[in-house]
Amino acid sequence: MSFHLPAYTPPDFSRPVFHAAPTVTFKPVEQSGVAPDDYHGTSIYPEYFQIRTNEWRLLTESRMDCVVVLNPDETLQATEFRRLKKGDRVACGRRENAEDGIFVHVNAFSSTDRTDDKFVFRSQRTRETSFSIDYDELYGLLNHEHQHGFIVWVLGPATAFDHDSRLAFTALIERGYVHALLAGNALATHDVEGALFGTALGQEIYSKRSVHLGHYKHLDAINAIRSAGSIASGVSRGVVREGIMHAAIQKGIPFVLAGSIRDDGPLPEVISDVYRAQDEMRALTRRATTVIALATQLHAIATGNLLPCYTVKEGRVRPVYFYMVDMSEYAVSKLSDRGSLTARSILTNVQDFVVTVERGLRERQKTC
């Protein structure tokens, strides 16, 4: 299955509604961290702001639930409330159809793929939804992104718990399918525990045999890395010789380990301030063209919040794909308002998913 990026259809600015539209009102922030009352809040969609008459500017590097600040150089910036500074000029107006000088472009990439029957089965995505085509499309997408995109993976700890999926993910890193990693202390801890002791939470990773004093293993791993100063230093000193973190560090893949209140340790690279972690994550999601979130609600939803459905790459607007792999309909329902084109959920165990994707990409490479 060859892969084609869906074309972007910009708004038709020749329509009367645009001609009748005012320019956007920008109001100054009066108290740092607080937006003017009628601030415009961002969505995941492309949004255009009429900066001056007939100049509709696309907001780039957007994310949802932010306000839009007009920089002194007249660039627009999607800005979190907490980052607003007194005097910042914030776009105001909540009508999304140009009447306030702001246009939210919801069907920019939409394809028509529907029947007009009064009744169709299976309108929601469940564990019974077939996903052969999703795998095949994903192979096409990833092979495209391998060269032309920026693939961000968001990992829950389960990815490192299983022998084969841990190896498969490591192979994905080595073969260039991973451009950034977002995770927490747990993923890195369990991966490093595997590297140091061959265990996950005290069970041998492959055999699942509980080892003696197994409940010490994750703490010993953390303590060893804290002693080394960092995971990176653990890698360079030969303490950590394999695994996901090892591969990422060897390859120079940027990663963000965001702290959480569940953490033991933590590992030295873990960012304890969640908003600084969010900023670091956003620095990577700004570049993302595809995001794949595996078995983590916390990090998946956090990343989804940071991620628009479009990005500008080489001067062209293109979709940002967001895959969420999870075992429960409840988890993926959180994704359901993002529209069907660029967000996909796959209901399965990530252990199978990672192994299958790695193998699928490898097989396609062979046949090319």
Next chain:
Amino acid sequence: MSFHLPAYTPPDFSRPVFHAAPTVTFKPVEQSGVAPDDYHGTSIYPEYFQIRTNEWRLLTESRMDCVVVLNPDETLQATEFRRLKKGDRVACGRRENAEDGIFVHVNAFSSTDRTDDKFVFRSQRTRETSFSIDYDELYGLLNHEHQHGFIVWVLGPATAFDHDSRLAFTALIERGYVHALLAGNALATHDVEGALFGTALGQEIYSKRSVHLGHYKHLDAINAIRSAGSIASGVSRGVVREGIMHAAIQKGIPFVLAGSIRDDGPLPEVISDVYRAQDEMRALTRRATTVIALATQLHAIATGNLLPCYTVKEGRVRPVYFYMVDMSEYAVSKLSDRGSLTARSILTNVQDFVVTVERGLRERQKTC
């Protein structure tokens, strides 16, 4: 990973408790379908009955929650309450340690695989339990059973909903890894809908596009098969040209389609009387050495009820393996009292499971 059947350790009948034991009391059934008050109820474990002094006989072809009838030819038979006839002689006594002449042998195959720590993580099986080894052991098991065993698959409809898993399961049939099939009307209907129209509940199986009047497709499939007289006749007439049922019928694989109150149609082969269906299922599970249940609580639990944890094959007692593949901890918790050796749960989507197993077996075959 080469596969070895775990050895069976029979009870040590030289122990004093056995010498002191009485012979079993058998009491006659006075009302058909009703057991004597202190009937002995069967378990999934090997059970021995002292028929006469020093003759402890193993109950064969057992199943749980039955009573044990002594046939006129002195064979023992695990018999459902509903099948008891007036005059049948039923084993009585509920003490399981030989004091009533009955011995329930619970650790016949047990291996020692535990630590003595006061605390271990992860005592239960969840979606985070790694399963690389389970796949590898399953490949070894299935290749053993391919020659020496009898593999019964229990299928939920999801197996037929996905393009790749439907093909993979068909390949498993063709390559001899399926010796019997247990399912319901839905599995067969969706499989036949796929064969006739390329759809599942009105969506193209691979592309998932909804076709016009798609909600008619499963009814049209049922109607076509009812018109042909049977699925088998649909196959022989060339109406059904591919798929799971087609492969099973072409290979002469025995199958039971058990009816349920959810059914449309039904297809002609579906058995409308559930207790007759249960009898037909048991006729196959009596022969089973491995059972794999995919994404169906109803049929999986029904089969589990019919299945002991041991069987006698070529004069030797061996374990019966029972795998349950499901997406929810709740479903597999129903299996948790069967002991860890012969019952395994794998928490994943059957679409991935079937494709992975088929590929794993194929790859191992190549390298042999």
Next chain:
Amino acid sequence: MSFHLPAYTPPDFSRPVFHAAPTVTFKPVEQSGVAPDDYHGTSIYPEYFQIRTNEWRLLTESRMDCVVVLNPDETLQATEFRRLKKGDRVACGRRENAEDGIFVHVNAFSSTDRTDDKFVFRSQRTRETSFSIDYDELYGLLNHEHQHGFIVWVLGPATAFDHDSRLAFTALIERGYVHALLAGNALATHDVEGALFGTALGQEIYSKRSVHLGHYKHLDAINAIRSAGSIASGVSRGVVREGIMHAAIQKGIPFVLAGSIRDDGPLPEVISDVYRAQDEMRALTRRATTVIALATQLHAIATGNLLPCYTVKEGRVRPVYFYMVDMSEYAVSKLSDRGSLTARSILTNVQDFVVTVERGLRERQKTC
């Protein structure tokens, strides 16, 4: 909250599409159990058939996935494929907008309750969906149906596992909120086990203490009832002195216990043939104005299949309400295509649900 039945808006038959429409074509069944090729399949919606010019007749006592037979007395009957007899005249044509003389009326009860924003959160129903209003509306509905309707409850075994919910459901029967019961062998068995031994699967119902030889209790209960000849006879002989089945039998509430392949026993009233069970269920659902299904996928979906979204009561078309109470989004997603007005899912544990509903109704009665 006072309760008002939503008004029914019949189709506007003065519209040109109806004037231009032909009368329905009825074709004879040529092989019993098989419909003509272009049979019309029923939906859950009101459907009108132009029997003769300008006479559009509403199909009553409908259910989905059936065909429509024109009886000799010119009444219409939604008929299962399996019940078709040679010579039956079956409505044909699949266009739903009158072009074939058939009109499917999908928005008969629709209320307008939506915003026109481009984006809204929470379009699906999950465990986080608040349900205070659903309880309150349900109290209003049930108090209306108590006098004017026919309330069918569909029970999974969990209803009988909990001390308080078992008592609460019994109270609902006694106070007239239960007009029919649909369940399986398991619900009745566990309820009777409770009545005979105070246990559920061998645990004391309230304390949950495992009793000695507890795994015999459900079998002993079944055996005792089989000995008595029926649950009803167990009640009349004083063997069964309390519980759900006792209350239903004492009140003369009709019930259907549909057999399944999981069953032990079974209890004598259990219907072994699933299609006869389906017929008996439908005899009750034809009369239903509200159905509440508790913690059972098998019986809930089976009942949903038998249930249209409307019925005719005292000459007027009114909605049929269908509530499904379950713990998983996956289960209730099966209901999602039924439309939001007459189908509601409540994601909670039925133990809480039954206790809450019983108390809510009691408190409202006091204040009246």
Next chain:
Amino acid sequence: MSFHLPAYTPPDFSRPVFHAAPTVTFKPVEQSGVAPDDYHGTSIYPEYFQIRTNEWRLLTESRMDCVVVLNPDETLQATEFRRLKKGDRVACGRRENAEDGIFVHVNAFSSTDRTDDKFVFRSQRTRETSFSIDYDELYGLLNHEHQHGFIVWVLGPATAFDHDSRLAFTALIERGYVHALLAGNALATHDVEGALFGTALGQEIYSKRSVHLGHYKHLDAINAIRSAGSIASGVSRGVVREGIMHAAIQKGIPFVLAGSIRDDGPLPEVISDVYRAQDEMRALTRRATTVIALATQLHAIATGNLLPCYTVKEGRVRPVYFYMVDMSEYAVSKLSDRGSLTARSILTNVQDFVVTVERGLRERQKTC
């Protein structure tokens, strides 16, 4: 049901194993934040350290996965790795049976409540486990703790999404059943959104009607509170007039709002550094005698990590109760290794749980 605290049975220090035991070895920390190699890691159980011969000292205010520091004043302190300072003296030795001068006392409160049958059903806790007794015991416990304990509630956002549960929780605060609150930005945001606009994520809380521009509501709530400076200041200025946070602040209930990478805003009281948040949470869990976690995996597990199964209150050792209320077996399985006496899971929707508990406590109060 009157409530009795189970008695604590201290270890029998007259046993030979204790007489033969050495005193604990304490080793100095050489690098801040790094423990000596053979550090002893804490559990949730009471642990005794032989400080000097025949002086076995109980570790108080413990938590799992910490090391134990001997303070200059000879008190013992369970200390997180990250808080270790160079020179701290850390207890070493991993044998838990006194051989290293350390004794982990695992069955301190155990009651005997089991049968010796070879087989029992239902060894795990699922949605089908009856919970009438759990509610009743909880009422007894909470009424005891109301006077004699310290009840910490851990809230997921769902508690504030529902009209009745939000009111019920507010009532629990007002009536003295809430001594501390642990939550995140989301709970407080949705609660404040409810107070300001009567909505939750843009839907009217009770009616669930989507309001115009509803997706702005949570941002507007955050912005208003940021403008006020804090939730507390919002309360004192009359901006926030009702709800959970309002009640907590009016009552002077301590609360910790821990930040996460999902957060919008955040609200001013939210702690952005997760380890400082953990410290603040632990300051409250040190005092906890009962913890009830509602519908939040992140906060529930984080709190569970901070919580031992015992505490010392008025000079006596008593259990710390930990309840987890969630919809999924997977979530509560994370709790399963904590033992059955002091940890309980209830599988239901927190909306029902909170309403039921509030009513149950109110009814019992009336009858006293």
